[in-house]
Amino acid sequence: MKLRLSKMRKGMAGKISFIESNLDSAPILVRLMELGFIEGVRVELVREAPFTRDPIAVRVKGSLIALRREEGASIEVDVEGYQ
Amino acid sequence: MKTIAIVGNPNCGKTALFNYLTGGKQKVGNYPGVTVERKSGYLKTSLLPEEVLELGAKTGEFDWIIVDLPGTYSLTPKTLDEAITRDFLMGKISGEKLPDLVLAVADMTSIERSLFLVLELLEMKVPVVLALNMLDLAKKRQMEIDIEELCRQLNVPICEIAAIDGTGVKHLVQTLITHEVVVPVISLLQTPVSTEASAELSLDLSARDAVVGRYRKVEAIFAKVVKRMPEPTAWTDRIDAWVLHPFFGVISLIAVLGLLFQAMFNWAAVPADWIKGAIKWAGVLLGNQMGEGPLKSLVVDGIFAGVGSVLVFLPQILILYFFIVLLEDSGYMARAAFLMDRLMGKVGLHGRAFIPILSSYACAIPGIMATRTIEDRRDRLTTILIAPLSTCSARLPVYGLLISAFIPNTKVMTWLFGGLGLQGLVMLALYFLGIVFALGSGLILRKTLLRGPKANLLMELPSYKIPSWRNLLFSLVERAKIFLRRAGTVILSLSIVLWFLVTYPSPDSAALKSGESAIHSSYAGKLGHFLEPMIKPIGFDWRVGIALVPGFAAREVMVSALATVYAVENKEAEAEGDSTEVLQKALVTEWSLATALSLLMWYVIAPQCLSTVAVVRRETQSWKWPAFLLLYLTTFAYVASYLTFHVAKAWL
Structure with a gap:
């Protein structure tokens, strides 16, 4: 099942299948990519903030990255374990 | 090289x-x-x-x-x-x-x-x-x-x-x-x-x-x-399971903040008293070596009193920095920002902005210096501009003086745990007002002057590490040096200027005989009279005006300035050993409750701290922002005090 990172729930994991580019998200997108969010890389949503489940903490390339859900909206993940 | x-x-x-x-x-x-x-x-x-x-x-x-x-x-x-x-x-x-x-x-x-x-x-x-x-x-x-x-x-x-x-x-x-x-x-x-x-x-x-x-x-x-x-670092994950837990995460954040405040206000009191004592002792010692005259007055009343009143904050600042560096180096700070992001995001700020604002409860200076961890320029400026609204410890002496003089020491809501002290509640309300005003101003600034795209949260949550004591010590020494250098330059020169304003021109003998206080004819006194038409609408007379002048350099100086103005710092009061009580009696007879409340409101908001202005100047590398800070907070304080004064006069 393909889901945007912004829609994932705690415990979900999978490889990044697609990164949407548009000029609005370009600066944050480049930063995300520098931190390791590129196609084919496995990510796992390990924490959600209390109350609102936003921001989230995502494991990528061995480190833990915190971001707001909207910031992950252009990253599509092929979530494991869902058909 | x-x-x-x-x-x-x-x-x-x-x-x-x-x-x-x-x-x-x-x-x-x-x-x-x-x-x-x-x-x-x-x-x-x-x-x-x-x-x-x-x-x-x-x-x-x-x-x-x-x-x-x-x-x-x-x-x-x-x-x-x-x-x-x-x-x-x-x-x-x-x-x-x-x-x-x-x-x-x-x-x-x-x-x-x-x-x-x-x-x-x-x-x-x-x-x-x-x-x-x-x-x-x-x-x-x-x-x-x-x-x-x-x-x-x-x-x-x-x-x-x-x-x-x-x-x-x-x-x-x-x-x-x-x-x-x-x-x-x-x-x-x-x-x-x-x-x-x-x-x-x-x-x-x-x-x-x-x-x-x-x-x-x-x-x-x-x-x-x-x-x-x-x-993978199993223990970072295990700690996070608690620290970022939907329920226990919040509890642990509150516990950490509680400990921080406890340390800042209670642990710092003892070394602060030592410093106070040491400065007084040194001042007296030096004063005794000097003959009576303007030079002695300058050294004892001007330099030692002025610089000393700021040096007493050194323990508090060091304790705060100790905690900040400890939390930062251990990896907890990023987690705290993660937990706070939603709340700070509501007023358009980054989760990290909460640390500088929190720090400003000790003193706005380290708070403003702590904004360096905020990457986005607008976010950082907004945080700098609202940090002075945090109830810093220099306000406490003034709050304490006015509350114990004007607010009756009674219990309200007696049905709850035997009642809450009214004085404590007023103090709490002043803190609360500070938070509300800070967040409100942040929201307005982000929507007007500092409008722009919302800053990103995007940050790493690093693995937990045991902090290096060596690094901790280095950072503390560095901060202490910065603070002492400032106390030695800006505050020293200001203290001298203020001493001059309060002391000169010396009153002539006729004025002294008529029992008028020396401050009346000084430059500061003239300034007070000059200010009176402007501050009359918010309920202050010229004597408050005089006290506001040195109070602008450092808030807590207001207390001793008021004491000087009301001439209670006389020998008898000192002999009684409690000049504060004498001053409070004088204030209660001279002021209305509305004036006292108006002055409290003024103190919640007004940017009465030259050191803050100086540090904003240094951190923003321009005169534009400190000037704006002065303007917006003074206007805000004036309007709020005006409303407080008139509402209180009509209702109380």
Whole structure:
């Protein structure tokens, strides 16, 4: 099942299948990519903030990255374990 | 003299290595025109090999300057820090020469991301020595890495180190200074980044391809070099399960903040009393050595009283910094920002903004200095502009004086736990007002003057580490120095000016005989009379006006100024040993409740702290923002006090 990172729930994991580019998200997108969010890389949503489940903490390339859900909206993940 | 620039990701142990290399003797300043902190220091001679020292002794040339550049994930500038790092490496900052050598520091446990930055450095064709840090952690986590192969792949000298205890640092220094400075030719890399338009933010989509390309190369190197990945840090995860837990995470954050406040207000009281006592003692001692006269008055009433009133905050500031550095170095601070992000985001701020605002409850100065961790310029400015609304400890003496004089010490809501003290409730309300005003102002600023795209949260939650006491000590000493230097310059000169205003011109004998206080005819007195028409609408008379003048330099001085104005600081009061009580009696007979409430409201808001203005000037590198701060808060305070005064007069 393909889901945007912004829609994932705690415990979900999978490889990044697609990164949407548009000029609005370009600066944050480049930063995300520098931190390791590129196609084919496995990510796992390990924490959600209390109350609102936003921001989230995502494991990528061995480190833990915190971001707001909207910031992950252009990253599509092929979530494991869902058909 | 040669320059080595240290470059690396945030949290890679760069600063620990820098402290080790320089022995903690460092110069902290700013890059010209911007607010990015510049740290540099000389390479400790005890780390230099014998032959270099011998050679140096002959030629007089063995000075190596180390510059610690801001932590960065990449050299494609998106923040000011990154732009500075990149410009420095290209020799584009005025007054800075091109570094002779770049020391890249990489955290072994997140080697892929570190190599990404190293590749970018190599693309820029700067001479690089790579230090693989966190050897201790990597070993513990059973990481296996083929250093020789990595050397071959990157074609740069590589040293394994553990900056935390200095393992391998001596070898690193040897490599650094014997390394022949050659620009590496890397056949592996074909995508040189454009060296033009250095400070411009790179937003174009080709940046995306460059990033992907670089990561593919990192992946190729990684596959050849890393034989065994480090085991994931089970205990970071285990701590996070509690610290970021939907329920216990919030509880633990409250507990941490509670401890911080407890420490700031209770633990600091004892050393603060010592300092107070020591300054008074020294003042008296020195005063006794001097003959009566203006010079003695200047030294005792002016300099010692003025500088002393600020020095007593040193313990509080150091305790606060101790906690901030401890929380930052252990990795908790990022978690706190994570937990607070939603709330801060509501007023358009980054989760990190909550630390400076919290710090400002001790004193706005360290709070404003702590805004440096906020990357976005608008976010940072907003935080700086609202930080002075936090109820700093200098307001407490004034709150205390007015509340105990005017608010009856009775219990309200007796049905609840035997009732709540009304005085305590008023104090709490003043704190609460400070928070509400700060968040409200932040919201308005972000929607008007500092309007712009919402800043991103995006940050790393680093693995938990046991903080290095060495680093902690260095940071504390550094902060203490900054604070003392300020007390020795700005505050000292202000104290002298204020003393002059209050003392001169001396009253003539006729005025003294009529029992008028000396302050009446002084410049400060004239200023008070001059201010009266302006402050009458908010319920203050000329005597409050006089007290407001020195109170502008430092809030708590208001108390002693009022005492002087109401002439209660006479010998009898001192003999009774409680001049505060005498002053309170005088105030109750002279003022209406409305005036007292209006003055309290004034104190919640008004920017009555010259040191804050000075630090805002330094942190924003312009006079525009401190001027704006003064204007907006003074106007705000005036309007709020006006409303308070008139509502109170009508209703109470």
